Structure formats: C-alpha cells, structure tokens
Amino acid sequence: MPVTLRQPGWSRASASMVLGLAFSYALSIGARAILGYDPLLDGESVMRIALISVPFFFLVGLGCFSYWFRWASGAPTVPEDHSGHGAKSWKSYFYPNTDHKVIGIQYVVTSFFFMFVGGLLAMLIRAELAAPGRQFVDSNAYNGLFSVHASLLIFLFIIPVFAGLANYVLPLMIGAPDMAFPRLNALSYWLLPVAGTMMMLSFFAPGGSFATGWTAYATLSNTAPLGQEFFTIGVQFAGASSIATALNFLVTIITMRAPGMSFFRMPLLVWANFSTSLLVVIATPFVAASQFFVLLDRSLGFNFFDHGQGGDVLMYQHVFWFYSHPAVYIMMLPGFGIVSEILAVKSRKPVFGYRMMAFSLLAIVALGFTVWAHHMFVSGMQTWIRVPMMVTTAIIAVPTGIKIFSWLATMWKGVLKLDTPMLFTMGFLTMFVLGGISGVMLAMIPLTIHVSDTYFIVAHIHYVLFGGSLFTIFAGVYFWFPKMTGRMYDEKLGKLHFWLTFIFFNATFAPMHVIGVQGMPRRVADYAEQFASWNLVISLAAFGTGISSLVFAYNMVASWRGGPRAESNPWRSLTLEWQVSSPPPIFNFDEIPTVVGGPYEYGVPGAVHGVFGGSPTTAGPGRRGPATTAGAPSA
Amino acid sequence: MGEERRGSRNSRTVVVEMFVIGTVASLAGIALGSAIEWFPAQASSQAGPIDTLWDVLVICSVPIFVGVVIVVVYAALLFRQRPGEENLDGPPIHGNTTIEIVWTVLPALLLVVLCVYAYVVLLDIEQKPAQAATPEMKIDVYGEQFAWTFKYAGANGKPFTTTQLYLPQDRSVKFDVHSKDVIHDFWVPAFRMKIDAVPGITTAYRVTPTKLGIYPVVCAELCGLGHAYMRQTARVLPTDAFDTWLEKESAEDNPPAGGKPVAGGATGATGGGGSDAAEGDAG
Structure with missing residues (x-):
C-alpha cells in the first residue's frame, strides 16, 4: 500500500x-x-x-x-511532541490540528464560507420574490432555497463562528496554553464541513433539497423526499460538534484559568461562552432527538408522528423548540460577550455593573429554558400553557435590558474610539433593541395569533440574528483580526462596510414588519399583488446587503495578505490575549501570567489585569500550580 | 486634562436637551407608527382589541428605541476620542446600585402590566359571546395539500361541504380545524385569528365577522409544494342572504364538491398542481 x-x-x-x-x-x-x-x-x-x-x-x-x-x-500511541501545534503554511489549515489558534481560524474561515453560500441563497430568494408570480424557480426549489439558507446560516455560520472566535481568544483570555481537550477540539471542527457539505449536497438529491424550513416540522418532514435526510443527518453532525466544543469550553474555563483568575475576574466574553456552553450541553441533545425521531419514522417505519398509529404530531415541536429556543441565546450570548469586551476597550471605561452583567447571562440561561412554547402559540397545543410562557418570555427581556442599559452606561463619559469594531458594536446596540422590542411584542399572545408565520417573524428573527448576532460577529472579527492574523485591517474599508451594511440591512428588513402585519405569510414563493412594491424594495435592498459583504471579504483577504503588521496590543487593552505577540506564540504564553485584578480597570491609575514573571504580592510556589498541571493535557 | 474640557458642558443641560429631543422624536415616531396602514381590513369583532393592543405596544416601544438611539448618538457626539486624546482613559465608574435597580424594576413593571393587558385581550377575543339573538354557528375546516374545505351543519340537519367560506355577519362562528395530511394553518388576516390544522387533533377558534366583504383565506404554515398557492376566499354575507344560501346548499343533494363559482371562488381545489392555482385572488 x-x-x-x-x-x-x-x-x-x-x-x-x-x-x-x-x-x-x-x-x-x-x-x-x-x-x-x-x-x-x-x-x-x-x-x-x-x-x-x-x-x-x-x-x-x-x-x-x-x-x-x-x-x-492498546497500540503504542504516537507521543504528542506538540509538532501538531501551529500552522506551518496555509496548507496546515486543511489537516486536523490540535492548536486552538489554528482550529479557531479554521472555524471562522469555514463559517464565513458558509455565510457566503447562505447569503447567496438569500440573494436567489430575493430575486424570486422581487415580483409576484414565478420568476425562475418553482415552488419546490424555492422552499429548498429558504430551508438551506436558514440551516446553513444557523447551524454552520452563527453557532460555529462564535465557537471559532472563542476557540481562538478564550484560552488566551484566561491564560491557558490551549483548550482542555485539543484532539476533541480538532474533531469538533472537522464535523462542521461534513455537516455543511451534506446540507449543500442536498440540492442534488432526487426530489430536490430539503424543503421544510430549518424547523422541519413533522409530518411534512417525515413524508418529504430523500433530500430531507441531508438535513436530518447533517444536523446531527453539526450538533455533535457543538456539544463537544461546549464541553471543551466548560472544562477549559473551570479548570484552566490562570492563577488569580477567579470567576469574577474573568472577562465577560468568557462568562458569555460559559453560559452559552451550558445552554448547548443541556439543550442540543433535544434537537438531535427530534431529528432522530424523524429519521426513525422515515427509515425504520417508526410512528412517532403518525397519529393514526398513536404518534403525536405536536411532540416534534415541543422537543424541537426545547432546543431551538435556547439556540437563539446560543446565537446571541457569545455576541454579548464580544460587545462587552469591545465597549470597555473602545470606551476606555470599566464595564458598567460587571457582576450584574455576569448574573444576567446566567438569568438568561435559566429563563431561556422556560419560554420554548411561545413558538407554538397557534400550534394547537393545550391553551393554558400559553399564558405562563407569555410571562416568562416578557420577563426574559429584563436581564437583556440590564445588559443593554449597562452597555449604554459603559459608553457614557468614556473616550470613544469610533473605529470599525466600535461602529458595529453601536450598530448592534440600536438594532438589537429593535429585535428585542419586536420580541416582546411577539410574547403578547393576541398579537402573535395574528402575526405568527408572517413576514413580521422574518423581520424579527433577522433583526435579532443579523442586526444582533452578525453585527457582533463583524465587530469581533475586526477587533481580533490583528491578534489572529498579525496584520491590521483597512479601517476605511471597514467603516464603508459598516455603513453599507447598516443602511441596506435596515432597508431590507424594516419593511418586512409592515408587510407581515398586513398579512403576508412567510415561506411563500408567490404572494398577493398588494405586497408587490414593498417586496421589490426589499429585494433591491437585499442585493445591496449582499454587495456590502463583498467589501468585507475584500478587506479581510487583502489585509491578511498585505496589511501593515499589527502590534501586540493595538487597542491598549488590559485583557491577557493582548499581552502576547500578534499572532501569539505557539503555546500562547512563554510564562503563565498571574491575574491580579479585574479585566476592565480602565481609568484606574496603575491598574493591571495580569502580570508576567510574578509580582511581589502574588509570586510564590503556587503561582504555576493549577493552571499548568491542568493545562498540559496534550502532553 | 481632557476631563475638564469633556465635562465642560453642563451635564444637566445635556440631559434636558436629550430629554426634549427624545420626547419630540418619540412623538414623531408614534405619529409615524400610527400613520402606517399596518393591518388589513377589520372584519371581525376580534380585530379591534388586537389592533388596539398593537397600538399600545407601538406607543410603549417607540420611546424605548428612541431613548437607546439618543444615548448612543449623544455618546458618540459628546465623548468621541478627539485628536490628542489617544492615551486618555474615561473615569473608572464601575456601577451604580440605585440606577441598576431602577432599570431592572421599571422594565419588569412595564412588562407585567403589558402581560396583564394582553391576557385581558386574550380572554376577550377567545370567549364565547354572551347570549346573542342567534346561537353560535359551527363550521368544520379541513386542510389538505393544498386546499381548504368547509363543512356546514346545514339547514334542516343536512350537512354539506364547500370550498368557499361563507359567513353570516354579526354572528359568532366557531371553526373546528382538522388536517387530512400535514400541518396547515387556517388564517383569515382580516379576522386576525389563526390556528394550526394538526393531523390527529381538532383545534379551534371563534370569530364574529362584522364587516361585509370578500377576504383572503391563507394557509400560514409551510405545508409543502403548493403552500404559497393554498389561498381561498371568505365571504361575509348579511344574515338573511346567508340563510338563503345555507338553505339552498342544504337543499341541493349534491355530494361534497367544489364551491359555487362566486367572486373568484376557490382556486385549484384539490390534487396538488400548486402553480396552476397562481391566480392569486388574495388581493
């Protein structure tokens, strides 16, 4: 051989x-x-x-x-000599690698690849919807377009890109040499291209791609053509990746913090990923279960959803949403973390109400499990459960509101550096509030009875996931670009990208509120004449949004290839990832730092977060203790 | 120090200014929100309370959004880093317990009030109307890929089915909604109410049509290939005209079939062929 x-x-x-x-x-x-x-x-x-x-x-x-x-x-294992760490050339990114920094970049780049594919599908959707009647795809193909669009952007962009950014910066932030389980980390990454490829290949399946939405409700999904299984099984791989990464984050955060890094000295990004990982570990098995039910119904003649055989159609929705509502927070909490980091650094002020910021994350985790049935107000489930779900859904706006107000207070009286990451962060603050407001409206049962399954929902989810999550992703990518690549991005292009995105995003999604309330259902390839003019406006704006992403792509590629070299700490940040070179050394820290204070002590004279080489007050035999012993899992 | 210059504008003046601009902008936003023609025709007694709830929500929401935007914009204007301030830090303010309690409690109160109000509206739109002159009518609605059929109890105990929905004005109607295959959702936007048609169970809601006219019936839950074309019409008739129609239908001894060809009635009744039914009379 x-x-x-x-x-x-x-x-x-x-x-x-x-x-x-x-x-x-x-x-x-x-x-x-x-x-x-x-x-x-x-x-x-x-x-x-x-x-x-x-x-x-x-x-x-x-x-x-x-x-x-x-x-x-029982065979002799290949001794881990750390030769797998670091990327020797661009080719290294195409092989399993145990270095969290390499994996982080693999994650982010792969996710953005899927973002562009998903975005392209959105362009096709909007082209079809530019006018009533059939333009160029039939309704089966159309149903496939929005289904794959949503599945790729949720399962292969937003969720993993946050995992990727955290994979890169989180170990650095807590002063760890790597993630707790580097081989599991590598496997987690490689499950993603598998899932994404599977979903994209579904277009070539007999009968077309899966076309039941990303929600894949039974009994449509368990009677759909074969393409459905590319989703059913693809989600299992994406979900397994999520769960493994979340476990990895939890163990890393709990056991591998640098000496002195108590929970309340952790940067809020770490808190955010801790909370997110809790959600993932508890909730993701439920989406796996829902898809296993469908798979078993389809392939082995089970009757989970065949009411004639004692199946229960509504059960699918309960199991599905028990994951998929927390998934909304899985797609948002890491963004909250990014925003807290950027606002503190770019406003040169401590995060306002640090402890409340951390506690509100945990409150969202807990409350996030109590609201799932608000997706089912018109599903025909038992009616009484709607009312408690309305109350919890409304109340979850309280911890979210605390975060918004605290961020505003963080900016107030600061010294604001209005560069690209900060612009995206401020864009996030305003747009996410709109998404949150329409969310509170949707908690109100009587209104939801009218607007559920309409474009109002489409508008809401895009204000949350685009104006919310994606804006924080852009902010985070610009913010850590110097650390990850060792190069500076082009500030002018970055600002251009922000303004184009901000304007076209609003022009695309704001009118959807109107046509939704007026009565345009979602997930339709064709619509009544009365919605024609708004849909044309939306389509044109959507193409503008698409073009704005090309500015981003060009900036990233060109700056990575030939941008000016980045200093180790271009933003004058206190957190640990900026205290090492850009990009960081292969094992992150030549010497494990000791944390002596909070992460955001801007404006406090002489304040430091971490010290290298020990300081008189904290040096001692215990300094290298817990972190290094727990931090050498690859040895 | 830049601090002095930064603090040079009287902070009370700034707050007053923000408050004034915020009030004006909120009023303008609420005016805009009221000016937009949000809803389709109000054709049922359920529509009014829901539309009013929407108005209240818009009035509560606009000031919150405006407030956040004003703080963001003012922060950018007042506190942006100016040349020479590259190494300046802000004041080390870590928090303020009083203000944190305020912005926890106030939104919670507002939300509780809104929930109570929404609950009252919910009871209002779902309850059976008090004893009226005519008893509540029951119609069985059947969803299948990709059409609706409506089964009436009929006059003189002779049930019949149609594919066009006829309803009497000012009489409460209870729809029992069934599905023959996958999940659909029975929605008449002009009535505001909707519910899924779920295989295996019967779901229900009631409306009291109040306004004569022809309104689109829409399937709101993705049900496959022809989902976009699963549109029919509901026609609200004066009571006597409805009774005439009902008796005529019951008298005809026809088997359950397509509806009467009235006013762009049902399109593409059954049998799939989704795209053929794209006339789109849902205007």
Missing part, C-alpha cells in the same frame, strides 16, 4: 470515503438479502446508510480518530 494511503490525510480520506460507500452498498444489499426484500438494491436505503457512515470513514481517513484508536486498541 502506498505510504500516502497509510498516513492520515486527504488521500487516505478519499480512499476511505470510497470504502464507506462500498460499505453502505454491502450493508444495504446484505441486509435486504437476509430479510428477503426485493429488489436487493434500494437507492434510498444505500443513500441513507452512506449519509451516516461516509462521514465517519472520511474522519477516520483524515486521522481525526487515530490517537484514540491506537490508545483503545
């Missing part, structure tokens, strides 16, 4: 995938032969097995499991 096929890598992965396909055929045909089915070859059955098995064959071929297989089989 040629050596390239024995070594982990893309050759072995490709060969392995062929093997996986052969395995799928063999298993399907073999099982059908044993059970006496005719004909022996059933394409759907082979495809179904392949969707599950080929990704594993791929991951094994790529080497994601090599260490564990050796260890489990």
Whole structure:
C-alpha cells in the first residue's frame, strides 16, 4: 500500500470515503438479502446508510480518530511532541490540528464560507420574490432555497463562528496554553464541513433539497423526499460538534484559568461562552432527538408522528423548540460577550455593573429554558400553557435590558474610539433593541395569533440574528483580526462596510414588519399583488446587503495578505490575549501570567489585569500550580 | 486634562436637551407608527382589541428605541476620542446600585402590566359571546395539500361541504380545524385569528365577522409544494342572504364538491398542481 494511503490525510480520506460507500452498498444489499426484500438494491436505503457512515470513514481517513484508536486498541500511541501545534503554511489549515489558534481560524474561515453560500441563497430568494408570480424557480426549489439558507446560516455560520472566535481568544483570555481537550477540539471542527457539505449536497438529491424550513416540522418532514435526510443527518453532525466544543469550553474555563483568575475576574466574553456552553450541553441533545425521531419514522417505519398509529404530531415541536429556543441565546450570548469586551476597550471605561452583567447571562440561561412554547402559540397545543410562557418570555427581556442599559452606561463619559469594531458594536446596540422590542411584542399572545408565520417573524428573527448576532460577529472579527492574523485591517474599508451594511440591512428588513402585519405569510414563493412594491424594495435592498459583504471579504483577504503588521496590543487593552505577540506564540504564553485584578480597570491609575514573571504580592510556589498541571493535557 | 474640557458642558443641560429631543422624536415616531396602514381590513369583532393592543405596544416601544438611539448618538457626539486624546482613559465608574435597580424594576413593571393587558385581550377575543339573538354557528375546516374545505351543519340537519367560506355577519362562528395530511394553518388576516390544522387533533377558534366583504383565506404554515398557492376566499354575507344560501346548499343533494363559482371562488381545489392555482385572488 502506498505510504500516502497509510498516513492520515486527504488521500487516505478519499480512499476511505470510497470504502464507506462500498460499505453502505454491502450493508444495504446484505441486509435486504437476509430479510428477503426485493429488489436487493434500494437507492434510498444505500443513500441513507452512506449519509451516516461516509462521514465517519472520511474522519477516520483524515486521522481525526487515530490517537484514540491506537490508545483503545492498546497500540503504542504516537507521543504528542506538540509538532501538531501551529500552522506551518496555509496548507496546515486543511489537516486536523490540535492548536486552538489554528482550529479557531479554521472555524471562522469555514463559517464565513458558509455565510457566503447562505447569503447567496438569500440573494436567489430575493430575486424570486422581487415580483409576484414565478420568476425562475418553482415552488419546490424555492422552499429548498429558504430551508438551506436558514440551516446553513444557523447551524454552520452563527453557532460555529462564535465557537471559532472563542476557540481562538478564550484560552488566551484566561491564560491557558490551549483548550482542555485539543484532539476533541480538532474533531469538533472537522464535523462542521461534513455537516455543511451534506446540507449543500442536498440540492442534488432526487426530489430536490430539503424543503421544510430549518424547523422541519413533522409530518411534512417525515413524508418529504430523500433530500430531507441531508438535513436530518447533517444536523446531527453539526450538533455533535457543538456539544463537544461546549464541553471543551466548560472544562477549559473551570479548570484552566490562570492563577488569580477567579470567576469574577474573568472577562465577560468568557462568562458569555460559559453560559452559552451550558445552554448547548443541556439543550442540543433535544434537537438531535427530534431529528432522530424523524429519521426513525422515515427509515425504520417508526410512528412517532403518525397519529393514526398513536404518534403525536405536536411532540416534534415541543422537543424541537426545547432546543431551538435556547439556540437563539446560543446565537446571541457569545455576541454579548464580544460587545462587552469591545465597549470597555473602545470606551476606555470599566464595564458598567460587571457582576450584574455576569448574573444576567446566567438569568438568561435559566429563563431561556422556560419560554420554548411561545413558538407554538397557534400550534394547537393545550391553551393554558400559553399564558405562563407569555410571562416568562416578557420577563426574559429584563436581564437583556440590564445588559443593554449597562452597555449604554459603559459608553457614557468614556473616550470613544469610533473605529470599525466600535461602529458595529453601536450598530448592534440600536438594532438589537429593535429585535428585542419586536420580541416582546411577539410574547403578547393576541398579537402573535395574528402575526405568527408572517413576514413580521422574518423581520424579527433577522433583526435579532443579523442586526444582533452578525453585527457582533463583524465587530469581533475586526477587533481580533490583528491578534489572529498579525496584520491590521483597512479601517476605511471597514467603516464603508459598516455603513453599507447598516443602511441596506435596515432597508431590507424594516419593511418586512409592515408587510407581515398586513398579512403576508412567510415561506411563500408567490404572494398577493398588494405586497408587490414593498417586496421589490426589499429585494433591491437585499442585493445591496449582499454587495456590502463583498467589501468585507475584500478587506479581510487583502489585509491578511498585505496589511501593515499589527502590534501586540493595538487597542491598549488590559485583557491577557493582548499581552502576547500578534499572532501569539505557539503555546500562547512563554510564562503563565498571574491575574491580579479585574479585566476592565480602565481609568484606574496603575491598574493591571495580569502580570508576567510574578509580582511581589502574588509570586510564590503556587503561582504555576493549577493552571499548568491542568493545562498540559496534550502532553 | 481632557476631563475638564469633556465635562465642560453642563451635564444637566445635556440631559434636558436629550430629554426634549427624545420626547419630540418619540412623538414623531408614534405619529409615524400610527400613520402606517399596518393591518388589513377589520372584519371581525376580534380585530379591534388586537389592533388596539398593537397600538399600545407601538406607543410603549417607540420611546424605548428612541431613548437607546439618543444615548448612543449623544455618546458618540459628546465623548468621541478627539485628536490628542489617544492615551486618555474615561473615569473608572464601575456601577451604580440605585440606577441598576431602577432599570431592572421599571422594565419588569412595564412588562407585567403589558402581560396583564394582553391576557385581558386574550380572554376577550377567545370567549364565547354572551347570549346573542342567534346561537353560535359551527363550521368544520379541513386542510389538505393544498386546499381548504368547509363543512356546514346545514339547514334542516343536512350537512354539506364547500370550498368557499361563507359567513353570516354579526354572528359568532366557531371553526373546528382538522388536517387530512400535514400541518396547515387556517388564517383569515382580516379576522386576525389563526390556528394550526394538526393531523390527529381538532383545534379551534371563534370569530364574529362584522364587516361585509370578500377576504383572503391563507394557509400560514409551510405545508409543502403548493403552500404559497393554498389561498381561498371568505365571504361575509348579511344574515338573511346567508340563510338563503345555507338553505339552498342544504337543499341541493349534491355530494361534497367544489364551491359555487362566486367572486373568484376557490382556486385549484384539490390534487396538488400548486402553480396552476397562481391566480392569486388574495388581493
């Protein structure tokens, strides 16, 4: 056997995938032969097995499991000499790597790839909707467009891009040399391209891509053509990735903080990811369950959702939303963390009410599990549950409001540096408030009875996820770009990007509130004549939003290739990730820092957050203790 | 120090100025919010309370949004870093317990009040009307891919079905909603009420149509290929005209079939063929 096929890598992965396909055929045909089915070859059955098995064959071929297989089989493991750390060239990013900084960049770049694919689908959606009647896709293809659009942007952009940014900066922020489980971290990343590729490939499935929305409600989903399973199974891989990363974050945050870094000295980004990880670990298994139900109904004749056989159609929605409502916070809390970091640094002031900011995150985590049925006000569930869900949904605006007001107070009397990250942060503050307000409106049952499943919902979710999450993602990417790449981005282009995005975003989504209340349902390929003029405006604005993202792409690529070198701390920040070079050394800290104060002591004379090399007050034998012992898992 | 210059504007003047501008902008925003033609026709007794709830929510929301925007804009104007301030820090203010309690308690109170109000509206729109001259009528609504059918109890105990919804004016109607295949959602925007049609269970709501006219019936829950085209019409008739129609339909001994060809009645009744039904009479 040629050596390239024995070594982990893309050759072995490709060969392995062929093997996986052969395995799928063999298993399907073999099982059908044993059970006496005719004909022996059933394409759907082979495809179904392949969707599950080929990704594993791929991951094994790529080497994601090599260490564990050796260890489990008692073979001598390859000693970890840390040669896997760091990226030697751009090619290193295409192989499993155990360095959290490499993984962070893999995550972010991959997620943005999916953002551009999802955005492109949005452009097609808006092109179809530019005028009433059929433009260029039929309604099945149209249903596929918005389904894949939402699935990619939720499961393969917003959720993982936050995990990616945190993967890069969080260990640095808490003074750790890496994440707690570097190999699990590598596996978490490689599950993402698997999930994303699967969802995109669904367009080539017989019968078209999955077309039941990202919500995939039964009984539509368990009777849909085969393309549905690209979602059903794809979500499992994305979800597994989420859960593994969240566990990794939790263990890293709990056990690997630098000496002196008590919970209340952690930067709020760390708090935010701690809260998010709690949500992910508790909630994500529920979306996995909901999709397993669908898969079992489809493939093995289970009757979870067949009411004629004792199934319960509404159960799908309860299980699905028990994840998917907390998922809204999974897609927002890390952004809250980013905003807190940027506002403190760019306003040169401590975050106002630090402890309340941390506690409000935890309050959102707890309350986030008590509101799921507000997605089901018109679902036909038992009616009494609507009222407590209305109250909890309204009350969750209180901790969110605390955060908004505290951020405003953080800016007040500061010295505001109005550069690109700050502009996106301030854009977030105003736009997210709008999304929050329409959210409170949607808590009110009588109003929701009218506007649920309309463009008002579309407007609301885009104000939350675009004006909210995406603005914080842009802010975070610009803010940490110098740290991650060692280069400065182009400030002029950044500001241009902000203003274009801000204007076109509003022009796109604000009118959707109006047509929604007027009665335009969502998820329709065609609409009544009365909505035509607004839809044309929205489509034109959407194309503007699309163009604005090209400014961002150009800025990122050009600046990474040839931007001016970044200093280690261009923003004069106190947090630890800025106290090392840009980009940081392979093991982050030549010496583990000791944390002696809060992370945001701007304006306090002589205040420091962390010290290197010890200081008279904190130096001692315990200084390197817990962090380094827990912090050497890869040894 | 820049601090002195930064603090040079009397902070009370600034707050008053922000308050005045905020009030004016809020009033303008509320005026704009009232000027927009948000809702379709108010054709049921349920529409009024819901539309009023919306107005109240808009009035409460606008000042909050305006307030946040004004603080952001004023912060940018007053406190932006000017040349020579590159190394300046702000004052180390870590928090203020009083103000934090205020912005926790006040929104909570506002939200509780809104919830109570919304609950009252909910009771109002869902309760059976007090004993009226005519008893409540019941119509069974069946959703299937991709059409609605309506089953009437009929006059003289002779039930019949149609694909065009006829309703009497000023009489409470209870819809029992069923699905024959996947989830649909029975929605007449002019009535404001909607509910999912769920396979295996019967869901329900009631409306009292108040305004004569023809209104679109829309499926609001994604139900597959022809979802966008699952549109029919509801026609509200004067009571006597409705009774005439009801008796005529009951008298005809026809099997359940398509509706009468009245005023752009049901399109593309059953059998899929979604895109053929794209006339879009939902205007």
